[in-house]
Amino acid sequence: MINSILRIKVLLVILLFQNQIHAQEFSSSATSEAGFTEDYSFENSSIYIPKNGLRVELLGSLVFPGFKIGVEKPFSYTQIEKYRRNKIKRLYKERYLSYSMGMYYQNNYHTNIFPQAELIARRQKSKGFYYERSLGLGFSRTFVNSPTFSISDDGKIEEQSLSGNWYGLASIGGGIGYNAYLKNQRPYSIYLKLHLMVMYPYNTFITPRPTIGIGYNYNFSGLGEANPRLKYKVKRR
Protein backbone atom coordinates (compact mmCIF):
# COMPACT_ATOMS: atom_id res chain seq x y z
CA MET A 1 0.00 0.00 0.00
CA ILE A 2 2.72 2.41 1.02
CA ASN A 3 4.76 1.43 -2.04
CA SER A 4 1.77 2.19 -4.29
CA ILE A 5 1.29 5.63 -2.74
CA LEU A 6 4.97 6.33 -3.20
CA ARG A 7 4.86 5.23 -6.82
CA ILE A 8 1.87 7.51 -7.50
CA LYS A 9 3.62 10.40 -5.81
CA VAL A 10 6.76 9.93 -7.88
CA LEU A 11 4.69 9.69 -11.03
CA LEU A 12 2.84 12.90 -10.17
CA VAL A 13 6.12 14.70 -9.54
CA ILE A 14 7.50 13.55 -12.87
CA LEU A 15 4.36 14.62 -14.72
CA LEU A 16 4.31 17.97 -12.98
CA PHE A 17 7.93 18.93 -13.65
CA GLN A 18 8.69 17.37 -17.02
CA ASN A 19 7.90 20.44 -19.13
CA GLN A 20 10.01 22.62 -16.77
CA ILE A 21 12.92 20.26 -17.42
CA HIS A 22 12.52 20.83 -21.14
CA ALA A 23 12.36 24.59 -20.57
CA GLN A 24 15.74 24.49 -18.82
CA GLU A 25 17.31 23.41 -22.12
CA PHE A 26 15.66 25.25 -24.94
CA SER A 27 12.22 26.64 -25.25
CA SER A 28 11.10 25.15 -28.44
CA SER A 29 7.92 27.11 -28.71
CA ALA A 30 7.66 30.35 -30.58
CA THR A 31 5.27 33.23 -30.36
CA SER A 32 4.11 35.04 -33.44
CA GLU A 33 3.03 38.62 -33.60
CA ALA A 34 -0.47 37.58 -34.50
CA GLY A 35 -0.68 35.73 -31.24
CA PHE A 36 -0.30 32.24 -32.60
CA THR A 37 2.14 29.96 -30.90
CA GLU A 38 3.93 27.72 -33.30
CA ASP A 39 6.23 24.87 -32.61
CA TYR A 40 9.60 24.89 -34.32
CA SER A 41 12.33 22.38 -34.45
CA PHE A 42 15.35 24.07 -32.90
CA GLU A 43 17.85 22.37 -35.17
CA ASN A 44 16.27 23.89 -38.26
CA SER A 45 16.02 27.42 -36.89
CA SER A 46 18.92 28.37 -34.68
CA ILE A 47 22.17 29.01 -36.49
CA TYR A 48 24.01 31.05 -33.89
CA ILE A 49 24.60 30.71 -30.15
CA PRO A 50 26.54 33.44 -28.33
CA LYS A 51 29.65 32.26 -26.54
CA ASN A 52 31.85 33.24 -23.62
CA GLY A 53 34.41 35.79 -24.66
CA LEU A 54 37.61 37.38 -23.48
CA ARG A 55 37.46 41.15 -23.95
CA VAL A 56 40.44 43.46 -24.29
CA GLU A 57 39.73 47.14 -24.69
CA LEU A 58 41.94 50.18 -25.11
CA LEU A 59 40.11 53.06 -23.55
CA GLY A 60 40.75 56.61 -22.59
CA SER A 61 39.98 60.20 -23.24
CA LEU A 62 41.96 63.18 -24.56
CA VAL A 63 43.97 63.31 -21.37
CA PHE A 64 44.36 59.77 -20.11
CA PRO A 65 45.02 56.41 -21.77
CA GLY A 66 43.95 53.10 -20.29
CA PHE A 67 42.79 49.60 -20.92
CA LYS A 68 40.30 47.03 -19.72
CA ILE A 69 40.47 43.23 -19.69
CA GLY A 70 37.58 41.01 -18.86
CA VAL A 71 35.28 38.17 -19.72
CA GLU A 72 31.70 38.17 -20.87
CA LYS A 73 29.25 35.35 -20.39
CA PRO A 74 25.90 35.22 -22.16
CA PHE A 75 23.05 34.19 -19.92
CA SER A 76 20.15 34.56 -22.29
CA TYR A 77 19.36 35.35 -25.85
CA THR A 78 16.29 35.68 -28.02
CA GLN A 79 16.40 34.71 -31.64
CA ILE A 80 13.93 36.84 -33.57
CA GLU A 81 12.84 35.95 -37.08
CA LYS A 82 10.94 38.52 -39.06
CA TYR A 83 9.08 37.25 -42.08
CA ARG A 84 8.41 39.87 -44.73
CA ARG A 85 6.88 38.52 -47.95
CA ASN A 86 9.43 35.88 -48.96
CA LYS A 87 12.31 37.12 -46.88
CA ILE A 88 13.44 36.13 -43.41
CA LYS A 89 15.36 38.58 -41.32
CA ARG A 90 17.08 37.28 -38.21
CA LEU A 91 18.43 39.15 -35.27
CA TYR A 92 19.43 38.20 -31.75
CA LYS A 93 18.81 40.00 -28.53
CA GLU A 94 21.56 38.90 -26.20
CA ARG A 95 22.20 39.47 -22.53
CA TYR A 96 25.65 39.15 -21.02
CA LEU A 97 27.31 39.51 -17.67
CA SER A 98 30.78 40.90 -17.99
CA TYR A 99 33.52 41.01 -15.33
CA SER A 100 36.49 43.21 -16.02
CA MET A 101 39.47 45.00 -14.59
CA GLY A 102 40.24 48.44 -15.99
CA MET A 103 43.03 50.90 -15.55
CA TYR A 104 43.96 54.37 -16.76
CA TYR A 105 46.79 56.78 -16.11
CA GLN A 106 46.39 60.56 -15.97
CA ASN A 107 49.56 62.59 -15.65
CA ASN A 108 49.86 64.73 -12.47
CA TYR A 109 46.52 63.37 -11.34
CA HIS A 110 46.12 59.66 -10.62
CA THR A 111 46.28 56.11 -11.85
CA ASN A 112 42.94 54.41 -11.41
CA ILE A 113 42.33 50.67 -11.12
CA PHE A 114 38.68 49.73 -11.35
CA PRO A 115 37.17 46.27 -11.31
CA GLN A 116 33.55 46.16 -12.32
CA ALA A 117 30.67 43.96 -13.36
CA GLU A 118 28.45 44.97 -16.24
CA LEU A 119 25.11 43.92 -17.57
CA ILE A 120 25.20 44.12 -21.35
CA ALA A 121 22.23 44.14 -23.71
CA ARG A 122 23.31 43.46 -27.27
CA ARG A 123 21.30 43.51 -30.46
CA GLN A 124 23.08 41.28 -32.94
CA LYS A 125 22.19 41.47 -36.63
CA SER A 126 22.56 38.41 -38.81
CA LYS A 127 25.17 40.06 -41.02
CA GLY A 128 27.49 40.52 -38.05
CA PHE A 129 27.00 44.10 -36.93
CA TYR A 130 25.63 44.77 -33.51
CA TYR A 131 25.02 47.53 -31.06
CA GLU A 132 24.95 47.26 -27.32
CA ARG A 133 24.30 49.18 -24.16
CA SER A 134 25.53 48.41 -20.68
CA LEU A 135 25.18 49.24 -17.02
CA GLY A 136 28.06 48.65 -14.65
CA LEU A 137 28.87 48.69 -10.97
CA GLY A 138 32.23 48.39 -9.36
CA PHE A 139 34.76 50.21 -7.29
CA SER A 140 37.82 52.30 -7.94
CA ARG A 141 41.17 52.64 -6.22
CA THR A 142 43.25 55.61 -7.27
CA PHE A 143 46.98 56.13 -6.76
CA VAL A 144 48.09 59.74 -7.04
CA ASN A 145 50.82 60.08 -9.64
CA SER A 146 53.36 62.11 -7.73
CA PRO A 147 55.07 61.80 -4.34
CA THR A 148 52.76 62.61 -1.47
CA PHE A 149 53.63 64.11 1.88
CA SER A 150 51.69 64.53 5.08
CA ILE A 151 52.58 66.62 8.09
CA SER A 152 51.64 65.62 11.60
CA ASP A 153 50.43 68.05 14.25
CA ASP A 154 53.94 68.26 15.67
CA GLY A 155 55.40 69.19 12.28
CA LYS A 156 56.83 65.81 11.30
CA ILE A 157 56.90 65.33 7.52
CA GLU A 158 56.36 61.84 6.13
CA GLU A 159 56.17 60.55 2.62
CA GLN A 160 53.10 58.41 1.90
CA SER A 161 53.55 55.51 -0.47
CA LEU A 162 50.79 54.30 -2.80
CA SER A 163 48.61 57.14 -1.59
CA GLY A 164 45.16 57.52 -3.10
CA ASN A 165 41.46 57.09 -2.48
CA TRP A 166 38.72 54.50 -2.75
CA TYR A 167 35.54 55.31 -4.65
CA GLY A 168 32.37 53.53 -5.69
CA LEU A 169 31.95 53.34 -9.43
CA ALA A 170 28.91 53.25 -11.66
CA SER A 171 28.93 53.31 -15.43
CA ILE A 172 26.73 53.38 -18.47
CA GLY A 173 27.94 52.56 -21.93
CA GLY A 174 26.90 52.24 -25.52
CA GLY A 175 28.73 50.86 -28.51
CA ILE A 176 28.72 49.27 -31.93
CA GLY A 177 30.60 46.24 -33.10
CA TYR A 178 31.10 43.55 -35.67
CA ASN A 179 30.93 39.87 -34.84
CA ALA A 180 32.98 37.90 -37.37
CA TYR A 181 31.35 34.60 -36.45
CA LEU A 182 28.03 35.18 -38.14
CA LYS A 183 29.33 35.60 -41.66
CA ASN A 184 32.76 33.97 -41.57
CA GLN A 185 32.66 31.66 -38.53
CA ARG A 186 35.64 33.47 -37.04
CA PRO A 187 35.61 33.46 -33.24
CA TYR A 188 36.12 37.18 -32.61
CA SER A 189 34.42 40.53 -32.71
CA ILE A 190 35.63 44.12 -32.64
CA TYR A 191 33.82 47.09 -31.19
CA LEU A 192 33.84 50.77 -30.42
CA LYS A 193 32.28 51.85 -27.16
CA LEU A 194 31.58 55.00 -25.20
CA HIS A 195 31.51 54.82 -21.42
CA LEU A 196 30.54 57.30 -18.79
CA MET A 197 31.97 56.29 -15.43
CA VAL A 198 31.02 58.15 -12.30
CA MET A 199 33.08 57.96 -9.13
CA TYR A 200 31.53 58.62 -5.74
CA PRO A 201 32.07 60.11 -3.22
CA TYR A 202 34.40 62.63 -4.84
CA ASN A 203 34.63 65.25 -2.12
CA THR A 204 30.99 64.56 -1.20
CA PHE A 205 29.93 64.84 -4.80
CA ILE A 206 30.73 62.82 -7.94
CA THR A 207 33.30 63.09 -10.65
CA PRO A 208 32.51 61.87 -14.16
CA ARG A 209 35.10 60.08 -16.28
CA PRO A 210 33.96 59.78 -19.88
CA THR A 211 35.98 57.44 -22.05
CA ILE A 212 35.96 55.99 -25.51
CA GLY A 213 37.25 52.49 -26.15
CA ILE A 214 38.23 50.20 -28.98
CA GLY A 215 37.95 46.55 -28.14
CA TYR A 216 38.51 43.03 -29.27
CA ASN A 217 36.50 40.06 -28.09
CA TYR A 218 37.71 36.51 -28.59
CA ASN A 219 35.66 33.39 -28.03
CA PHE A 220 37.65 30.38 -27.04
CA SER A 221 36.84 27.14 -25.37
CA GLY A 222 39.22 27.78 -22.47
CA LEU A 223 36.52 29.94 -20.94
CA GLY A 224 34.12 27.05 -20.75
CA GLU A 225 30.87 26.39 -22.54
CA ALA A 226 28.19 29.03 -22.44
CA ASN A 227 24.65 27.77 -21.90
CA PRO A 228 22.49 30.78 -22.39
CA ARG A 229 18.77 30.44 -22.01
CA LEU A 230 17.21 30.65 -25.46
CA LYS A 231 13.93 32.19 -26.42
CA TYR A 232 12.54 32.21 -29.88
CA LYS A 233 10.27 34.74 -31.52
CA VAL A 234 8.68 34.89 -34.94
CA LYS A 235 7.15 37.98 -36.46
CA ARG A 236 5.03 37.65 -39.54
CA ARG A 237 3.55 40.30 -41.79
Add this chain to the structure above:
Amino acid sequence: MKKFVKYLLVIGIALASWGCEKDPFTLSGMAEDHFFLKSGNQHMPITVAGNVDSKKFIVIIHGGPGGNGLDYRDAYIKDLVEKEFVVVYWDQRFAGNTQGNGGNVDVTEFRKDIKNLVLLLGDKYGSASEIYLLGHSWGGFLAPYFLVDGDNQKMVKGWIQVGGAHNYNLNDSLTREMLINYGEAELAAGNNATDWNEIVDWCKENGFQGSENSSKLNQFAHSAEGLFEDITVPESSLDFKKILADARLSKWSNGITSGKKSIDAPTFQNPNSDQLFKVKLPTLLLWGKYDFVCPPELAEDIEKYIGGSDVEKIIYSTSGHSPMMNEPDKFWSDIVEWVRTH
Protein backbone atom coordinates in the same frame (compact mmCIF):
# COMPACT_ATOMS: atom_id res chain seq x y z
CA MET B 1 38.73 32.99 -12.41
CA LYS B 2 40.08 33.97 -8.96
CA LYS B 3 43.67 33.54 -10.19
CA PHE B 4 42.85 35.67 -13.21
CA VAL B 5 41.59 38.50 -10.98
CA LYS B 6 44.61 38.18 -8.69
CA TYR B 7 47.04 38.48 -11.64
CA LEU B 8 45.23 41.53 -12.90
CA LEU B 9 45.43 43.22 -9.48
CA VAL B 10 49.18 42.58 -9.28
CA ILE B 11 49.75 43.98 -12.77
CA GLY B 12 47.61 46.98 -11.96
CA ILE B 13 49.45 47.84 -8.74
CA ALA B 14 52.81 47.38 -10.44
CA LEU B 15 51.81 49.79 -13.20
CA ALA B 16 50.45 52.26 -10.66
CA SER B 17 53.75 52.19 -8.77
CA TRP B 18 55.61 52.80 -12.01
CA GLY B 19 53.71 56.09 -12.35
CA CYS B 20 55.13 57.38 -9.03
CA GLU B 21 58.31 59.41 -9.15
CA LYS B 22 60.93 59.49 -6.45
CA ASP B 23 62.38 62.72 -5.08
CA PRO B 24 60.68 65.36 -7.25
CA PHE B 25 62.48 68.36 -5.74
CA THR B 26 64.75 70.42 -7.97
CA LEU B 27 67.34 72.09 -5.78
CA SER B 28 69.08 74.23 -8.36
CA GLY B 29 68.27 75.76 -11.72
CA MET B 30 64.78 75.78 -13.20
CA ALA B 31 62.21 73.64 -11.44
CA GLU B 32 59.02 72.02 -12.69
CA ASP B 33 58.16 69.90 -9.70
CA HIS B 34 54.90 68.11 -8.95
CA PHE B 35 53.88 66.56 -5.66
CA PHE B 36 50.89 66.28 -3.35
CA LEU B 37 50.19 67.47 0.16
CA LYS B 38 47.94 65.03 2.01
CA SER B 39 45.60 66.15 4.76
CA GLY B 40 43.06 63.64 5.99
CA ASN B 41 41.91 62.00 2.76
CA GLN B 42 42.45 65.20 0.74
CA HIS B 43 45.28 65.03 -1.80
CA MET B 44 46.16 68.61 -2.75
CA PRO B 45 48.37 68.96 -5.85
CA ILE B 46 51.29 71.37 -5.86
CA THR B 47 53.32 72.55 -8.84
CA VAL B 48 56.57 74.36 -8.11
CA ALA B 49 57.96 76.12 -11.16
CA GLY B 50 60.72 78.64 -11.68
CA ASN B 51 64.22 79.61 -10.71
CA VAL B 52 65.05 77.75 -7.51
CA ASP B 53 68.46 79.45 -7.22
CA SER B 54 66.63 82.67 -6.22
CA LYS B 55 65.37 81.00 -3.03
CA LYS B 56 62.26 83.21 -3.32
CA PHE B 57 58.96 81.31 -3.49
CA ILE B 58 55.71 83.11 -4.36
CA VAL B 59 52.84 80.92 -3.11
CA ILE B 60 49.57 81.64 -4.90
CA ILE B 61 46.51 81.23 -2.68
CA HIS B 62 43.85 81.04 -5.33
CA GLY B 63 40.32 82.45 -5.36
CA GLY B 64 36.98 80.71 -5.18
CA PRO B 65 36.38 78.90 -2.97
CA GLY B 66 36.82 76.06 -5.43
CA GLY B 67 39.26 77.78 -7.82
CA ASN B 68 42.50 76.41 -9.20
CA GLY B 69 46.14 77.36 -8.69
CA LEU B 70 47.24 76.48 -12.21
CA ASP B 71 44.66 78.87 -13.70
CA TYR B 72 47.14 81.63 -12.86
CA ARG B 73 49.89 80.02 -14.91
CA ASP B 74 50.03 81.68 -18.29
CA ALA B 75 52.73 82.93 -20.65
CA TYR B 76 53.14 86.16 -18.66
CA ILE B 77 53.88 84.59 -15.31
CA LYS B 78 56.22 82.10 -16.98
CA ASP B 79 58.19 84.82 -18.77
CA LEU B 80 58.14 87.55 -16.15
CA VAL B 81 58.15 85.74 -12.82
CA GLU B 82 59.31 82.13 -13.17
CA LYS B 83 62.53 83.11 -14.93
CA GLU B 84 63.58 85.04 -11.83
CA PHE B 85 61.73 83.48 -8.88
CA VAL B 86 59.75 80.37 -8.04
CA VAL B 87 55.98 80.25 -8.20
CA VAL B 88 54.07 77.68 -6.17
CA TYR B 89 50.69 76.71 -7.61
CA TRP B 90 48.67 74.94 -4.94
CA ASP B 91 45.06 73.70 -5.09
CA GLN B 92 43.28 74.09 -1.79
CA ARG B 93 41.11 71.34 -0.32
CA PHE B 94 37.84 70.82 -2.25
CA ALA B 95 39.27 72.86 -5.12
CA GLY B 96 40.83 72.43 -8.54
CA ASN B 97 42.46 69.04 -9.00
CA THR B 98 42.38 68.12 -5.33
CA GLN B 99 41.16 64.56 -4.90
CA GLY B 100 39.47 63.03 -1.89
CA ASN B 101 36.40 61.52 -0.34
CA GLY B 102 35.36 64.59 1.63
CA GLY B 103 36.47 65.85 5.00
CA ASN B 104 36.54 68.99 7.08
CA VAL B 105 35.71 72.23 5.24
CA ASP B 106 36.21 74.57 8.17
CA VAL B 107 38.42 77.59 7.42
CA THR B 108 40.76 76.55 10.25
CA GLU B 109 41.66 73.51 8.12
CA PHE B 110 42.55 75.76 5.18
CA ARG B 111 44.77 77.76 7.49
CA LYS B 112 46.45 74.57 8.71
CA ASP B 113 46.98 73.52 5.08
CA ILE B 114 48.79 76.78 4.32
CA LYS B 115 51.05 76.23 7.33
CA ASN B 116 51.79 72.66 6.26
CA LEU B 117 52.54 73.80 2.73
CA VAL B 118 55.03 76.40 3.97
CA LEU B 119 56.65 73.81 6.28
CA LEU B 120 56.93 71.34 3.40
CA LEU B 121 58.52 73.91 1.07
CA GLY B 122 61.03 74.87 3.74
CA ASP B 123 61.86 71.25 4.43
CA LYS B 124 62.34 70.26 0.79
CA TYR B 125 63.89 73.39 -0.75
CA GLY B 126 65.92 74.50 2.22
CA SER B 127 65.30 76.59 5.31
CA ALA B 128 66.89 79.60 3.55
CA SER B 129 63.88 79.72 1.21
CA GLU B 130 61.88 82.94 1.46
CA ILE B 131 58.12 82.55 1.17
CA TYR B 132 55.78 85.27 -0.15
CA LEU B 133 52.04 84.66 0.12
CA LEU B 134 49.97 86.01 -2.77
CA GLY B 135 46.28 85.91 -1.90
CA HIS B 136 43.69 86.68 -4.57
CA SER B 137 39.97 87.16 -3.85
CA TRP B 138 38.94 84.29 -1.50
CA GLY B 139 42.67 83.60 -1.17
CA GLY B 140 42.86 87.20 0.07
CA PHE B 141 40.79 86.08 3.06
CA LEU B 142 42.92 83.00 3.74
CA ALA B 143 46.29 84.77 3.56
CA PRO B 144 45.68 87.29 6.39
CA TYR B 145 43.65 84.67 8.30
CA PHE B 146 46.82 82.58 8.33
CA LEU B 147 49.17 85.47 9.06
CA VAL B 148 47.32 86.74 12.15
CA ASP B 149 47.30 83.31 13.81
CA GLY B 150 50.05 82.61 16.34
CA ASP B 151 53.58 82.96 14.97
CA ASN B 152 52.66 82.07 11.40
CA GLN B 153 53.94 85.32 9.92
CA LYS B 154 57.46 84.42 11.06
CA MET B 155 57.41 81.69 8.43
CA VAL B 156 56.74 84.25 5.67
CA LYS B 157 58.86 87.04 4.17
CA GLY B 158 56.12 89.16 2.61
CA TRP B 159 52.40 89.40 1.86
CA ILE B 160 50.95 90.29 -1.55
CA GLN B 161 47.20 90.97 -1.48
CA VAL B 162 45.39 91.10 -4.84
CA GLY B 163 41.72 92.13 -4.87
CA GLY B 164 41.33 90.22 -1.62
CA ALA B 165 38.29 89.76 0.61
CA HIS B 166 39.94 89.98 4.03
CA ASN B 167 36.68 91.22 5.58
CA TYR B 168 33.53 89.74 4.04
CA ASN B 169 31.00 92.03 5.73
CA LEU B 170 32.93 95.15 4.81
CA ASN B 171 33.45 93.73 1.32
CA ASP B 172 29.72 93.32 0.71
CA SER B 173 28.83 96.78 1.99
CA LEU B 174 31.52 98.35 -0.23
CA THR B 175 30.38 96.34 -3.25
CA ARG B 176 26.81 97.54 -2.79
CA GLU B 177 27.96 101.14 -2.40
CA MET B 178 30.23 100.94 -5.46
CA LEU B 179 27.49 99.43 -7.60
CA ILE B 180 25.08 102.21 -6.64
CA ASN B 181 27.63 105.02 -7.15
CA TYR B 182 28.96 103.80 -10.47
CA GLY B 183 25.50 102.68 -11.56
CA GLU B 184 23.97 106.11 -11.04
CA ALA B 185 26.85 107.75 -12.91
CA GLU B 186 26.47 105.33 -15.82
CA LEU B 187 22.72 105.84 -15.93
CA ALA B 188 23.21 109.62 -15.97
CA ALA B 189 25.56 109.13 -18.94
CA GLY B 190 23.00 106.91 -20.65
CA ASN B 191 25.22 103.80 -20.69
CA ASN B 192 23.79 100.27 -20.48
CA ALA B 193 20.58 101.54 -18.92
CA THR B 194 18.78 98.20 -18.73
CA ASP B 195 21.62 96.45 -16.90
CA TRP B 196 22.39 99.30 -14.52
CA ASN B 197 18.73 99.90 -13.68
CA GLU B 198 18.39 96.34 -12.54
CA ILE B 199 21.58 96.53 -10.48
CA VAL B 200 20.92 99.91 -8.90
CA ASP B 201 17.25 99.15 -8.14
CA TRP B 202 18.13 95.87 -6.44
CA CYS B 203 20.96 97.42 -4.41
CA LYS B 204 18.75 100.24 -3.17
CA GLU B 205 15.96 97.85 -2.18
CA ASN B 206 18.20 95.33 -0.45
CA GLY B 207 20.91 95.44 2.16
CA PHE B 208 24.29 93.71 2.04
CA GLN B 209 23.97 91.34 4.98
CA GLY B 210 23.07 87.67 4.78
CA SER B 211 24.34 84.99 2.46
CA GLU B 212 21.61 85.53 -0.16
CA ASN B 213 22.35 89.25 -0.48
CA SER B 214 26.06 88.52 -0.50
CA SER B 215 25.64 86.04 -3.31
CA LYS B 216 23.50 88.42 -5.36
CA LEU B 217 25.94 91.29 -4.87
CA ASN B 218 28.78 89.05 -6.01
CA GLN B 219 26.82 88.14 -9.12
CA PHE B 220 26.09 91.81 -9.96
CA ALA B 221 29.73 92.72 -9.28
CA HIS B 222 30.95 90.28 -11.90
CA SER B 223 28.34 91.51 -14.38
CA ALA B 224 29.21 95.17 -13.78
CA GLU B 225 32.79 94.57 -14.83
CA GLY B 226 31.58 93.64 -18.27
CA LEU B 227 29.80 96.96 -18.65
CA PHE B 228 32.91 99.15 -18.71
CA GLU B 229 34.82 99.74 -21.90
CA ASP B 230 37.68 101.18 -19.88
CA ILE B 231 38.58 97.73 -18.61
CA THR B 232 41.17 95.96 -20.74
CA VAL B 233 39.65 92.80 -22.07
CA PRO B 234 41.82 89.84 -21.04
CA GLU B 235 43.52 87.90 -23.78
CA SER B 236 41.95 84.59 -24.54
CA SER B 237 42.68 82.17 -21.74
CA LEU B 238 42.14 79.25 -24.07
CA ASP B 239 45.33 77.30 -23.74
CA PHE B 240 44.95 73.74 -24.84
CA LYS B 241 48.12 72.61 -23.16
CA LYS B 242 46.80 74.00 -19.89
CA ILE B 243 43.41 72.45 -20.47
CA LEU B 244 44.96 69.07 -21.13
CA ALA B 245 47.36 69.40 -18.22
CA ASP B 246 44.82 69.17 -15.48
CA ALA B 247 41.65 67.37 -14.63
CA ARG B 248 38.95 69.78 -15.71
CA LEU B 249 36.11 67.57 -14.58
CA SER B 250 37.66 67.47 -11.13
CA LYS B 251 37.55 71.28 -11.12
CA TRP B 252 33.89 71.17 -12.07
CA SER B 253 33.09 68.67 -9.36
CA ASN B 254 35.05 70.56 -6.69
CA GLY B 255 33.48 73.84 -7.75
CA ILE B 256 30.02 72.39 -7.18
CA THR B 257 31.07 70.86 -3.84
CA SER B 258 32.53 74.18 -2.66
CA GLY B 259 29.25 75.89 -3.45
CA LYS B 260 27.14 73.21 -1.77
CA LYS B 261 29.32 73.25 1.32
CA SER B 262 29.28 77.08 1.64
CA ILE B 263 32.94 76.93 2.56
CA ASP B 264 33.25 80.70 2.98
CA ALA B 265 30.20 81.04 5.26
CA PRO B 266 32.32 81.24 8.47
CA THR B 267 34.32 84.14 7.04
CA PHE B 268 31.52 86.52 8.05
CA GLN B 269 32.40 85.75 11.68
CA ASN B 270 36.14 86.27 11.06
CA PRO B 271 36.51 89.84 9.78
CA ASN B 272 40.33 89.88 9.95
CA SER B 273 40.39 93.71 10.07
CA ASP B 274 40.53 93.76 13.85
CA GLN B 275 43.47 91.32 13.82
CA LEU B 276 45.56 93.05 11.16
CA PHE B 277 47.52 95.02 13.72
CA LYS B 278 49.45 91.80 14.37
CA VAL B 279 50.82 91.73 10.81
CA LYS B 280 54.21 93.42 10.62
CA LEU B 281 55.32 91.99 7.30
CA PRO B 282 56.18 94.02 4.19
CA THR B 283 52.91 94.18 2.30
CA LEU B 284 52.02 94.88 -1.32
CA LEU B 285 48.39 95.73 -2.16
CA LEU B 286 47.37 95.35 -5.80
CA TRP B 287 43.87 96.30 -6.89
CA GLY B 288 41.92 96.93 -10.06
CA LYS B 289 40.15 100.31 -10.17
CA TYR B 290 36.96 98.60 -11.39
CA ASP B 291 37.06 95.72 -8.94
CA PHE B 292 33.40 95.53 -7.89
CA VAL B 293 33.84 92.06 -6.40
CA CYS B 294 36.39 93.25 -3.81
CA PRO B 295 36.37 97.07 -4.02
CA PRO B 296 39.62 99.08 -3.74
CA GLU B 297 38.47 100.54 -0.40
CA LEU B 298 39.36 97.17 1.11
CA ALA B 299 43.01 98.04 0.43
CA GLU B 300 42.50 101.25 2.42
CA ASP B 301 41.11 99.17 5.28
CA ILE B 302 44.29 97.09 5.30
CA GLU B 303 46.46 100.21 5.18
CA LYS B 304 44.52 101.60 8.13
CA TYR B 305 44.80 98.58 10.43
CA ILE B 306 47.99 96.73 9.49
CA GLY B 307 50.73 96.71 12.11
CA GLY B 308 53.65 97.07 9.72
CA SER B 309 54.85 100.29 8.11
CA ASP B 310 56.22 98.86 4.87
CA VAL B 311 53.01 98.92 2.87
CA GLU B 312 52.78 99.75 -0.82
CA LYS B 313 49.57 100.08 -2.85
CA ILE B 314 49.12 100.03 -6.62
CA ILE B 315 45.79 100.59 -8.39
CA TYR B 316 45.47 99.36 -11.97
CA SER B 317 43.42 101.87 -13.92
CA THR B 318 42.04 99.54 -16.58
CA SER B 319 41.53 96.46 -14.46
CA GLY B 320 38.71 94.77 -12.62
CA HIS B 321 38.83 91.92 -10.15
CA SER B 322 41.74 90.12 -11.86
CA PRO B 323 44.48 92.60 -12.83
CA MET B 324 46.78 89.65 -13.61
CA MET B 325 44.50 89.08 -16.59
CA ASN B 326 43.57 92.68 -17.47
CA GLU B 327 47.10 94.19 -17.25
CA PRO B 328 49.39 91.16 -16.92
CA ASP B 329 52.61 92.84 -18.07
CA LYS B 330 52.45 95.65 -15.53
CA PHE B 331 50.97 93.45 -12.80
CA TRP B 332 53.64 90.76 -12.83
CA SER B 333 56.45 93.28 -13.38
CA ASP B 334 55.31 95.18 -10.27
CA ILE B 335 55.37 91.97 -8.24
CA VAL B 336 58.83 91.01 -9.51
CA GLU B 337 60.17 94.47 -8.70
CA TRP B 338 58.71 94.36 -5.20
CA VAL B 339 59.95 90.85 -4.41
CA ARG B 340 63.44 91.83 -5.64
CA THR B 341 63.57 94.60 -3.06
CA HIS B 342 61.95 92.74 -0.14
